[in-house]
Amino acid sequence: YAKKARGLMSRFIIENRLTKPEQLTGFNSEGYFFDEASSSNGELVFKRYEQR
Structure with a gap:
């Protein structure tokens, strides 16, 4: 699950240009x-x- 989460989070960072x-x-x-x-x-x- 961690690998998928890292990928999704990376996409979120890039698409939203987080700083x-x-x-x-x-x-x-x-x-x-x-x-x-x-x-x-x-x-x-x-x-x-x-996980809840």
């Missing part, structure tokens, strides 16, 4: 989403809907 890490919080694709409750100041956590 700051905090802009990744808008990533939500093919069942992957930003989990604010599990994230901390220095670590953004993304999950799949199956």
Whole structure:
């Protein structure tokens, strides 16, 4: 799953021309989403809907 998520996130970064890490919080694709409750100041956590 990690390889697919990296590819999807890379596409999101390129298509949306992101320049700051905090802009990744808008990533939500093919069942992957930003989990604010599990994230901390220095670590953004993304999950799949199956992991809930």
